Amino acid sequence: MTGRRRRLAAASGALTRLPVVLLLAGVVLLVGTPIVSTHVPREHESRPALPGATTGGSALDSAVAAAQRRLKRLPNDWVTWAQLGSAYVQQARITADPSYYPKADGALRRSLELESATNWQAMAGMAALANARHDFTAARDWGRRAEALNPYGGSVHGVLVDALTQLGDYDGARTQLQRMLDVEPGVSSFTRASYDFEQHGQVAEARDALNRALAEATTPADRAFCRYYLGELAFNNGDPQEALRQYAAGITADPTYQQLYAGRGKARAALGQSTDALADYARAVQARPLPELLIEYGDLLAATGQPTQARQQYDLVNAARQLSAANGVADHLSAAAFLADHDQAAEALSEAQAEWNARHSVLTADTLAWALHRNGRDAEALQYSLQATRLGWRNATLYYxxxxxxxxxxxxxxxxxxxxxxxxxxxxxxxxxxxxxRHLLDTLGGGR
Incomplete structure (x- = not known):
């Protein structure tokens, strides 16, 4: 599977104001940015600020340590408990270690115990945690509670965008995306806007939004983040040379951003540089043993005639999933996709149906369609496949x-x-x- 399965599904519907906001977001901020009062006690005034979503690991570690020290002195500081919980969610993302999720849950719940009425920070943190654990219904519900208290928080709208798109509520997700762009234009909102454009087949607009995000980036981690997705956009639209250029620029910006090495490996493989590609993947999975990266590495090993080494990576996929499940992550979708492509059709269908029962995103529809196909149920499969392509996304896997x-x-x-x-x-x-x-197309007499 391509790297696009790593990213969040975006919304459908008519986003009539988005292009204007993308062009004029700076003007919007100059006209006036809403100020939010959170009724924070005086003892919280000097709390440590925790890094944002794309911050590198060392800065995040330092901020977490500072928050922990503060909480030893001020154990009832509910805002810092909320910040610490959200930071643990970020640490899980950066390190690919899901054992941070129970820590996040504990910190966020402690924050809510101390302050439940006005604590939108912890509610947004619980939404981010639920998204990370693939409990998107809970994420939506926590996000809505946070939004009711703070409708001007960009992070609040961000977690709602993520939850609603994964649930298949595309109109609702687009509403939240527009609100996020209105109140907090920046790297997080522009990258979400880019993916929205991409899913609707608007590749040029998606690239423009990512370039706007890159222009807004102020840290090495943010610049690497934007370069990574510019590389993904190029690769997924058939330009591995441009993808390679973007991944290289990202590595220059922040050599610790490990997914850039997997991206570079993917691009090098497409350009026939198999040895270098495998070395890049080996580095990436050593640092971040995410199931999707292990699968890509295993598939490249299999494609280059190394089935034993491929099987080793696939075995690690199962171990990684077990670890994730033990820490509250329920990822039926990627499990179904992997099983369907690796000769475990019955198990794939069971996982895909479980995911469809929970949410109706286009990627869920595609995975269920493919699992049904692998089980010989093609008439049913086609109905779900048509749902998967209804947004106009130029996604090669969906059309294959x-x-x-x-x-x-x-x-x-x-x-x-x-x-x-x-x-x-x-x-x-x-x-x-x-x-x-390609072989299947050849049997049909070649391309149109």
């Missing part, structure tokens, strides 16, 4: 799946069109599945 399903149903003309589109979008979308797509 749809083409394979149509081929199985005997609709060869539409299968040829879908497979041709998949390979036109990105001929390198997957080291194992892209060659399958």
């Amino acid at each position: 799946h749809q083409g394979a399903i149509r081929h199985a149903l005997g609709d060869h003309d539409q299968a040829r069109a879908d497979l041709s589109l998949a390979l036109e979008i990105n001929p390198h979308f997957d080291p194992i599945q892209a060659p399958v797509a």
